[in-house]
Amino acid sequence: MTLYTYPENFRAFKVLIAAQYSGAQVKVDPNFQFGVTNKTDAFLAKFPLGKVPAFEGSNGELIFDSNAIAYAVANEQLRGKSTADQALILQWISFAGKRS
Numbered sequence: 042m043t044l045y046t047y048p049e050n051f052r053a054f055k056v057l058i059a060a061q062y063s064g065a066q067v068k069v070d071p072n073f074q075f076g077v078t079n080k081t082d083a084f085l086a087k088f089p090l091g092k093v094p095a096f097e098g099s100n101g102e103l104i105f106d107s108n109a110i111a112y113a114v115a116n117e118q119l120r121g122k123s124t125a126d127q128a129l130i131l132q133w134i135s136f137a138g139k140r141s
Contacts, residue, residue: 042067042114045084046094047075052107053094056114063116067096108134 042060044067046053053069060067070078078084079091087103088095096110097103104110112120112134121127 042099043097044069044094044110045073045078045088045096046070047073050094055107056094056096056110059111059119060114063114063119065114065116067114108138 042065044053044056046069057067057069059065072078073093075093079088079093079095084095085091087097088105090105092105094107094110095103095105096113098113102113104113112131119130121130
């Protein structure tokens with residue numbers, strides 16, 4: 042599982058934290074250069090918006106948006122077991138993302 046981002050991208054931190062708490066083996070692409078890599082045809086073929094963080098899963102899934110990526114790498118404990126728990130977690134993720 043590969044995360045494409047630049048150093049100190051605060052949006053990527055939530056992905057890395059979720060991965061660490063879940064035991065997911067996410068590695069940051071050490072060759073990624075913001076403004077260079079994300080403008081290449083190869084990157085844009087996978088992620089047409091060219092936004093980071095972007096995630097490539099071990100099964101080939103391609104996800105952008107830090108909240109969606111964090112949710113994807115999280116385990117059941119972080120995502121919530123029941124639909125109600127999952128909704129509450131998404132509620133707070135959404136709420137936190139709208140506050141600055």
